Amino acid sequence: MIELMERTDRAHYEADLKRVQALESPAWMKDIREAGAARFAEMDFPHYKQEAWRLTNVGPVVKTPFRSVVGEPSGHVTPDDVAAHLYDAPEWTQLVFVDGFLSRELSRMGDSTQAVRVGGIGEAVAKGDEILEEHLAKSAEYTNAFVALNTAFLQDGAYIHVSEGAAPSAPIHLLFISTGVDTIASYPRNLIILGKSAEAEIVESYVGLNNTAGYLNNVVTEIVMEDNATLRRYKVVREGSAGHHLATTKVMQGRDTNFHSFSISLTGQIVRNELDVVLGGEGANALLSGLYLNDGDRLIDNALRVTHASPKCYSRMAYKGVLDGTSRSVFTGKVLVPQGSQQTDSNQLNNNLLLSDKATLDTKPQLEIFADDVKCTHGATIGGFPRELIFYFQSRGMTEAMAHAILTFGFASEIVDKINIDPLRERLSKYVFDKYRPK
Amino acid sequence: MAMLEISNLHVSVDGHEILKGVNLIVDAGEVHAIMGPNGSGKSTLALALAGHGAYEVTEGSVTFLGHDDFLDMPPEERARLGLFLAFQYPVEIPGISNAYFLQSALNEMRKSHGMEELDAFEFQDLLAEKMELVKVDPSFADRNVNEGFSGGEKKRNEILQMAVMEPRLAILDETDSGLDIDALRIVAEGINRLRGKDRAFVLVTHYQRMLNYVKPDFVHVLYQGKFAKSGGPELALELEDKGYDWLKESVPA
Numbered sequence: 001m002i003e004l005m006e007r008t009d010r011a012h013y014e015a016d017l018k019r020v021q022a023l024e025s026p027a028w029m030k031d032i033r034e035a036g037a038a039r040f041a042e043m044d045f046p047h048y049k050q051e052a053w054r055l056t057n058v059g060p061v062v063k064t065p066f067r068s069v070v071g072e073p074s075g076h077v078t079p080d081d082v083a084a085h086l087y088d089a090p091e092w093t094q095l096v097f098v099d100g101f102l103s104r105e106l107s108r109m110g111d112s113t114q115a116v117r118v119g120g121i122g123e124a125v126a127k128g129d130e131i132l133e134e135h136l137a138k139s140a141e142y143t144n145a146f147v148a149l150n151t152a153f154l155q156d157g158a159y160i161h162v163s164e165g166a167a168p169s170a171p172i173h174l175l176f177i178s179t180g181v182d183t184i185a186s187y188p189r190n191l192i193i194l195g196k197s198a199e200a201e202i203v204e205s206y207v208g209l210n211n212t213a214g215y216l217n218n219v220v221t222e223i224v225m226e227d228n229a230t231l232r233r234y235k236v237v238r239e240g241s242a243g244h245h246l247a248t249t250k251v252m253q254g255r256d257t258n259f260h261s262f263s264i265s266l267t268g269q270i271v272r273n274e275l276d277v278v279l280g281g282e283g284a285n286a287l288l289s290g291l292y293l294n295d296g297d298r299l300i301d302n303a304l305r306v307t308h309a310s311p312k313c314y315s316r317m318a319y320k321g322v323l324d325g326t327s328r329s330v331f332t333g334k335v336l337v338p339q340g341s342q343q344t345d346s347n348q349l350n351n352n353l354l355l356s357d358k359a360t361l362d363t364k365p366q367l368e369i370f371a372d373d374v375k376c377t378h379g380a381t382i383g384g385f386p387r388e389l390i391f392y393f394q395s396r397g398m399t400e401a402m403a404h405a406i407l408t409f410g411f412a413s414e415i416v417d418k419i420n421i422d423p424l425r426e427r428l429s430k431y432v433f434d435k436y437r438p439k
Numbered sequence: 440m441a442m443l444e445i446s447n448l449h450v451s452v453d454g455h456e457i458l459k460g461v462n463l464i465v466d467a468g469e470v471h472a473i474m475g476p477n478g479s480g481k482s483t484l485a486l487a488l489a490g491h492g493a494y495e496v497t498e499g500s501v502t503f504l505g506h507d508d509f510l511d512m513p514p515e516e517r518a519r520l521g522l523f524l525a526f527q528y529p530v531e532i533p534g535i536s537n538a539y540f541l542q543s544a545l546n547e548m549r550k551s552h553g554m555e556e557l558d559a560f561e562f563q564d565l566l567a568e569k570m571e572l573v574k575v576d577p578s579f580a581d582r583n584v585n586e587g588f589s590g591g592e593k594k595r596n597e598i599l600q601m602a603v604m605e606p607r608l609a610i611l612d613e614t615d616s617g618l619d620i621d622a623l624r625i626v627a628e629g630i631n632r633l634r635g636k637d638r639a640f641v642l643v644t645h646y647q648r649m650l651n652y653v654k655p656d657f658v659h660v661l662y663q664g665k666f667a668k669s670g671g672p673e674l675a676l677e678l679e680d681k682g683y684d685w686l687k688e689s690v691p692a
């Protein structure tokens with residue numbers, strides 16, 4: 001029954017696939033899309049019978065007959081629309097994508113140099129770029145049908161290449177705007193490559209301009225880090241209230257690389273952040289931090305997987321969630337340690353603040369360990385504020401509501417305060433503060 | 440009129456009667472010391488006055504600054520009226536800096552008195568002044584409330600909070616316990632600086648040491664939920680000498 005419905009729900013994708021396949025593109029690009037389309041044809045949409053999606057009901061996404069964006073953005077965006085979402089930092093490079101397509105008019109392009117290339121995938125494909133061709137769609141696995149769809153509709157997204165030893169002097173901001181005019185599906189595809197000993201700070205913001213449309217933002221980001229590279233990546237999801245965000249990020253880390261990831265999920269109806277990190281060289285280091293502020297009847301799913309493919313690697317997952325309303329939250333921390341990956345050090349923590357007894361959480365560590373000299377630990381908590389804590393506030397003249405607001409802010413701040421880009425930290429801190437301030 | 444008037448106060452916790460008829464009158468400008476063995480109900484009295492929900496008043500009355508509905512007020516209103524409790528066991532508040540916590544507390548208090556709120560800069564100045572007054576390290580401002588503080592540091596932080604809140608009546612529940620000799624002297628000096636004709640203190644303590652520095656006007660001994668004896672400062676010396684056993688006779692059964 002379910003299978004049948006899913007099959008019939010594909011017709012709209014198939015019609016749009018014909019349109020994207022008709023676009024003028026180099027042969028290698030067409031091959032990539034066709035490979036994605038072929039995989040999509042073979043795959044079922046995720047459903048609850050699959051372990052990885054057991055508690056993540058994407059039924060509403062599967063059932064919606066989205067119109068996939070092909071060739072150009074679906075809606076029009078003015079500089080005024082984006083101004084509030086950019087950062088007032090002249091030294092930053094800020095790229096704006098509308099429904100997945102780079103808009104040079106809205107962007108604040110820095111100088112794209114030989115050492116640091118920052119631009120759109122679409123324009124790089126048109127011009128020809130060997131490094132892009134070498135890496136695009138090479139590392140992301142088809143973990144689910146949405147990744148296949150993203151590849152089948154691959155047209156544009158951010159392309160960043162920091163060459164050996166280079167380091168941009170300021171953060172690079174990638175702002176993805178969803179216009180959300182009716183039920184569109186857009187497919188940003190990002191490729192980030194850091195050469196040996198390169199360093200970068202990248203902020204990815206996903207913002208919806210429309211709070212009523214149930215659009216879909218289907219995102220795939222591939223990150224390749226060569227030996228000794230350091231990347232700090234900050235992802236902030238602020239999709240429209242009815243918009244959906246399904247994203248997969250694949251990170252390939254070389255020897256002695258440092259990857260520090262912050263994933264902040266604020267708004268959106270169904271949000272899934274899949275983060276798949278492969279520690280592929282000795283001494284690689286991944287610190288994955290996250291915060292999700294869930295409420296209403298929304299769903300936020302953080303599905304993390306770290307593969308310790310080499311010995312002597314280090315990984316940390318530290319995610320915190322605030323759970324309100326009738327929201328559902330899912331956290332999965334999968335750690336794979338194959339045979340031979342000795343001296344692995346991994347730890348995961350998932351702490352949740354329960355503000356409503358109707359909110360639900362499913363948190364699960366999944367450790368698959370085949371080496372013997374390893375240190376793998378995990379922990380998860382869920383709870384409200386102890387009465388003594390609330391009373392302490394009251395004894396200082398503050399109401400219970402105020403105590404809750406300040407304590408919730410404090411809980412979230414423990415992640416936000418670790419962000420070392422000042423304007424980003426301040427903006428998020430204000431957001432959290434305003435969200436929980438007593439009304 | 441007395442600042443605080445407690446008559447025949449009975450308090451139960453989880454259905455167990457802990458306070459069994461406490462009477463106490465505190466006037467503005469006075470310092471009262473409350474002593475008594477472990478478990479006699481000193482903290483219970485302090486927490487019941489502050490309005491902790493677990494402490495149920497089953498009988499008796501409390502009037503504070505003329506408010507005879509004091510016991511009907513939620514804890515925050517009691518605090519805004521000018522009651523301050525320095526906790527025997529202050530809690531840790533993750534993620535919230537002392538400065539932010541105190542600014543919020545003070546502004547709530549000011550609002551309730553129709554005064555303008557202080558902005559971050561004005562508050563910073565005030566906090567710096569108070570930290571100087573009670574001699575706490577300036578790093579306290581940015582540290583999370585009591586988080587990772589040593590036992591003594593937590594107590595000193597309570598005194599800092601008291602200095603900022605400028606209460607009318609401060610109840611200090613064993614603030615001297617856990618302080619080193621220097622810290623005890625500094626805290627006592629802080630208290631003495633805050634003494635004034637409009638302000639009263641109730642010091643719950645086990646040790647004469649504290650009372651050497653902050654000279655009380657009255658000393659009371661709480662014994663099995665009642666005041667067994669009251670007197671002047673000399674009573675504390677007598678207790679130090681004889682312990683509490685001799686009081687057994689003075690408690691009516």
Ligand SMILES: Nc1ncnc2c1ncn2[C@@H]1O[C@H](COP(=O)(O)OP(=O)(O)OP(=O)(O)O)[C@@H](O)[C@H]1O
Nearest residue numbers: 452453457476477478479480481482483484493527
């Ligand atoms: N929440 C509670 N549940 C049950 N019993 C309690 C509770 N709080 C206090 N008690 C009991 O009430 C009695 C008085 O406790 P209280 O803390 O007031 O004593 P105290 O005089 O402050 O002692 P100390 O000198 O050790 O601080 C004790 O026997 C204690 O076990």
Ligand SMILES: [Mg+2]
Nearest residue numbers: 481482483527
């Ligand atoms: Mg006590």
